[in-house]
Amino acid sequence: xxxxxxxxxxxxxxxxxxxxxxxxxxxxxxxxxxxxxxxxxxxxxxxxxxxxxxxxxxxxxxxxxxxxxxxxxxxxxxxxxxxxxxxxxxxxxxxxxxxxxxxxxxxxxxxxxxxxxxxxxxxxxxxxxxxxxxxxxxxxxxxxxxxxxxxxxxxxxxxxxxxxxxxxxxxxxxxxxxxxxxxxxxxxxxxxxxxxxxxxxxxxxxxxxxxxxxxxxxxxxxxxxxxxxxxxxxxxxxxxxxxxxxxxxxxxxxxxxxxxxxxxxxxxxxxxxxxxxxxxxxxxxxxxxxxxxxxxxxxxxxx
Numbered sequence: 519x520x521x522x523x524x525x526x527x528x529x530x531x532x533x534x535x536x537x538x539x540x541x542x543x544x545x546x547x548x549x550x551x552x553x554x555x556x557x558x559x560x561x562x563x564x565x566x567x568x569x570x571x572x573x574x575x576x577x578x579x580x581x582x583x584x585x586x587x588x589x590x591x592x593x594x595x596x597x598x599x600x601x602x603x604x605x606x607x608x609x610x611x612x613x614x615x616x617x618x619x620x621x622x623x624x625x626x627x628x629x630x631x632x633x634x635x636x637x638x639x640x641x642x643x644x645x646x647x648x649x650x651x652x653x654x655x656x657x658x659x660x661x662x663x664x665x666x667x668x669x670x671x672x673x674x675x676x677x678x679x680x681x682x683x684x685x686x687x688x689x690x691x692x693x694x695x696x697x698x699x700x701x702x703x704x705x706x707x708x709x710x711x712x713x714x715x716x717x718x719x720x721x722x723x724x725x726x727x728x729x730x731x732x733x734x735x736x737x738x739x740x741x742x743x744x745x746x747x748x749x750x751x752x753x754x755x756x757x758x759x760x761x762x763x764x765x766x767x768x769x770x771x772x773x774x775x776x777x778x779x780x781x782x783x784x785x786x787x788x789x790x791x792x793x794x795x796x797x798x799x800x801x802x803x804x805x806x807x808x809x810x811x812x813x814x815x816x817x818x819x820x821x
Contacts, residue, residue, distance in 0.1 A: 526577070526579040527579065527779055530658075531567075535562075537561070538619045541621070543555035543623075561806045563621075568775065575817060580604045584608075591615075612636075647672050651676055656680060658683045658782040659673060661687070663690055685705075706737075738770055746791055765805045767807045768807025773798040
């Protein structure tokens with residue numbers, strides 16, 4: 519995606535890397551019930567790794583800051599980072615097992631997920647700060663809530679001192695400190711996370727405009743697209759194309775990773791949001807998280 523002679527979009531993702539263990543069934547079991555499923559897969563996941571891989575597919579120079587287990591899952595993820603072209607010099611290993619996500623997907627493509635963080639919760643603050651301070655040309659730093667919040671806080675402090683743009687995807691939701699919120703140039707929640715942060719669902723323009731005045735936010739709305747809330751309270755909506763969803767796992771991460779690439783490559787927020795929606799909408803038509811993401815050639819046909 520980068521033209522010759524153009525400085526690449528340099529992004530750091532501070533976050534989780536997991537192995538996804540996914541079961542597909544038309545109907546998910548109720549408590550105490552056993553049902554036969556259709557398919558079981560293992561695949562690369564973790565919100566941080568998903569967003570990093572998506573940004574790399576778009577053409578960004580991506581640096582991943584995280585921790586993997588010293589086991590078969592961790593080794594496979596490390597090999598995949600090399601294959602995708604992600605710089606993993608700031609990825610360390612731990613004797614704690616690698617993080618995993620147990621995912622159930624129903625016949626409508628909707629999912630239920632339980633994550634076991636494992637080694638992801640052992641990322642060291644000093645290592646994260648050292649990484650942020652040492653990446654040449656860094657412009658955007660992305661984080662989520664599958665790692666310890668104090669690591670994200672320290673990374674964002676270092677990022678702001680360098681003049682980088684910070685992007686927080688507050689998922690899976692946890693209470694976020696006022697100090698961290700103040701360091702976020704962008705927050706990208708879905709509808710449920712918006713309600714947890716703001717106390718109400720984003721059901722009206724007035725509610726949206728009252729969210730983080732003076733700051734930039736994007737609220738993702740699933741099949742309805744997304745809305746950008748500008749610092750001065752202007753709303754910019756982008757609808758999603760109609761698609762037949764097979765698996766929504768990783769779609770939000772596809773949006774965040776491609777949006778971060780858009781910002782880092784100089785796109786205005788609305789254009790970056792359009793790219794993110796196009797890619798996320800395509801991803802839900804395929805099974806898996808990273809396995810559903812388009813490559814650069816396919817992305818070029820969307821933008």
